[in-house]
Amino acid sequence: MCGIALIAVGAVVLSALNPQKPFYEGYLGAPVAIVVLGVFVFVLAFLGCCGAIRENYHMIMAFSVLLTIILICELGAAIAAYAYRSKIAHAIREEATKSIHNYHNNTDVQRLWDDIQSSLHCCGANSTADYDVLPPSCCPEKPQDCTPAKAYERNCVDVLLDKFNEKIVYVGVTGIIICFIEVVGIVFGCCLAKAIRKYEVV
Template identity: 30%
Template structure:
């Protein structure tokens, strides 16, 4: 009976990790195709900073799943204790990292206020410095969500950005082409001479417009997916827990 149970667990472990292996392979193939295909998808992705970051996250996740699936499949089918132990340690590391991230997010949720982000933006945002992670992240957010600052363009008053670029009122990441504004309706365009968040600026490249603050846009965006993300996180943690239990049971059952 014990041998049958071990054999059943072995094949369940193989099937489970085979799907992980296939999923990782698909993610790697999709990420590589988007980055290296000759049809222009690379240029399309590169024009959107968040998509560009997403492709590299896709490749990283695909590589991790590929390695996990390979270790699990080989360790189960060949009954290799070293591979099973390595698989268990990798899953345990991922599980503890995710758990730590969830705990930290819960503990520091009260610090993620509008005032906190405004203070950090004033202190650290540099404008064009793509080597600075904080600056490049904010540029990606403002470009993708078509917003400006935390509450609005006034967040850049008395900021590091204004010290580094005194001739500029707002960063270029805040600016959007007039055609894009027209497609969103007159309520976002505002008056060319206004002072509100929808005003337009005349620059050498043509008419631009300033978006509203990013804080509200981000809150609305994440609230849309918060329950789905929470459910997915619980499912993933449960699967990882079962994977660790199966791998240890198989490890202990191998003579």
Template identity: 30%
Template sequence: MEGSLSCCKYLMFFFNLLIFLSGAALLGVGIWVAVGADSFKQVVSNDPAIFNAVYIIIAVGALLFVVGFLGCCGAIKENKFLLGAFFVMILLIFILQIIGGILTFVYYPKAKAAALDSMKLYGGSTPEAQTATTAWDGFLPQFKCCGINSGADWTAAGILLPPTACNALPVPPGCESVVKNYFWVLGGIAVAVLFIELLAMIFACCLYRGVNKHQYA
């Protein structure tokens, strides 16, 4: 009994350490997308709801960061209250991550449509057009891309003089493929975290039952 309880305790500590580190990674990437990639946010600013998924990822990352630490403490101290609270919080975070993933897929077409619409405003004189111009002039050099699918998108949008970043050699790829690479990385981290969370919940239940039996043995 002691051996299995000890094994379960240290396995849970290990998975909680992974949750702690994963939370830090999600938090960092989420903050970068929401704050550091400000030009990207402006490009799709016609629909602010697009960033709901990013804000959920930031919230999940922050919660994982804290909960991972609490889970480590609960595992080492074999504290039933901490273990129970950990399980409930991880379950809620698990659900939030699923919602965030669904929102990402739901709003992706809207984000692409908003970006295409903002291209048509490039170089205009209205305040909205000036905002779009500034956003694209910051976004393209930052991500080293041009257009959505390719530089030909500017011609299709009726823009005769595209941003100077599109004149670079070699010809920059479309921004959609570049941005997708970032989101694939974020998605890979999220899937790995979901798997770790699932294992952590299983070990939390096992450890909780083990501690309970040990106390009343």
């Protein structure tokens, strides 16, 4: 169940961030890793179930040890992500600022920013001052004479960071729940292995 939850969370985060992929590109490895970890946990859970059904001491101990290693890795990744959160925000802002300077020179960049501004109701990377002439996508009704007075008030980097942080909260809450379940799984696995070993000795 934990494995399926990890796969689902990773897939949802990837899907949500994909439209703004150029800004998150360096950080999409995290949800991909969550999906891979979910597959591994799912396989590991199957191993644990087989060990419990067969009452196999070695399989259950292997399950408990591997699950402990996964738990330690998850906690390490969570601590690292929390420690680097301000650097991630700075990098996203820097990438967005660099990208918007090519708005009039690159059609792909222009299409990306028009999509972001229209869908997220924002204008510019940092403010409307990023443009000499505001594009129609900066205004709600898409007029050809879009002006700062008519434009969306929020800048897109702040909106993107809010969206990013929102997904991180989901991942964090899910991670805490999964870690708790994994701890319970490790404890039960060790207790079951101990009971089996005791029975074998007797």
